[in-house]
Amino acid sequence: MKVVAFNGSPRREGNTAQALETVLAELRKEGIETELVQLGGRKVFGCRGCGGCRRNKDLRCVRGDDEMNEIMAGMFAADGILIGSPTYFSNVTTEVKALIDRCGYVARGMGEDNPLRGKVGAAVVSVRRAGSNFVFAAINFFFTINEMIVPGSSYWNTIQARDPGDFARDEEGIRTFQRLGTNMASLMKRMG
Numbered sequence: 001m002k003v004v005a006f007n008g009s010p011r012r013e014g015n016t017a018q019a020l021e022t023v024l025a026e027l028r029k030e031g032i033e034t035e036l037v038q039l040g041g042r043k044v045f046g047c048r049g050c051g052g053c054r055r056n057k058d059l060r061c062v063r064g065d066d067e068m069n070e071i072m073a074g075m076f077a078a079d080g081i082l083i084g085s086p087t088y089f090s091n092v093t094t095e096v097k098a099l100i101d102r103c104g105y106v107a108r109g110m111g112e113d114n115p116l117r118g119k120v121g122a123a124v125v126s127v128r129r130a131g132s133n134f135v136f137a138a139i140n141f142f143f144t145i146n147e148m149i150v151p152g153s154s155y156w157n158t159i160q161a162r163d164p165g166d167f168a169r170d171e172e173g174i175r176t177f178q179r180l181g182t183n184m185a186s187l188m189k190r191m192g
């Protein structure tokens with residue numbers, strides 16, 4: 001079993017990355033393979049609404065001018081998915097929105113063969129102060145419309161931090177991500 005985590009922050013070693021790594025560490029303890037994919041800062045664009053993916057039904061976006069098809073293939077191949085985003089003006093980062101829109105349209109265009117159906121997914125959110133609920137919701141809306149299964153934790157999955165390194169000061173946030181990792185592993189094992 002494998003979990004792929006997408007870091008939607010352009011900061012490679014920021015708070016979102018640390019929160020994702022906290023969840024991945026728990027998953028590895030349970031014998032689950034993990035991979036962290038850097039999404040933030042990459043040259044990815046939004047959905048053009050051309051409908052090409054729905055005509056072709058080949059799990060690819062016809063817009064071939066960036067790296068999204070490669071990123072999306074990693075998501076389709078995983079058993080579990082973590083999408084991490086910092087809070088940017090009460091929403092996900094641009095790169096995470098591009099992933100949600102394009103991957104979501106390609107996946108749902110497959111109808112009954114949606115490759116995301118039945119996978120386990122969880123949101124990982126960093127926030128300085130306010131707006132994280134919208135980020136948490138945006139990512140969970142993506143998971144649930146794709147018929148994915150979402151594990152919970154002891155609190156909603158957010159870390160309160162501003163600068164890289166602030167992560168370590170939010171003890172409750174860290175505990176929340178550790179618990180998310182153990183809950184995700186136990187759900188994935190139960191699902192086989």
Ligand SMILES: Cc1cc2nc3c(=O)[nH]c(=O)nc-3n(C[C@H](O)[C@H](O)[C@H](O)COP(=O)(O)O)c2cc1C
Pocket residue numbers: 009010011013014015016017086087088089090091126127128129130131161162163164
């Ligand atoms: C463009 C931008 C917008 C932001 N908007 C918000 C916001 O709406 N609410 C908030 O609490 N923090 C906001 N922040 C702070 C980040 O969410 C916070 O620093 C987060 O921990 C960064 O995560 P990272 O280290 O993974 O990049 C914003 C930061 C940036 C750069």
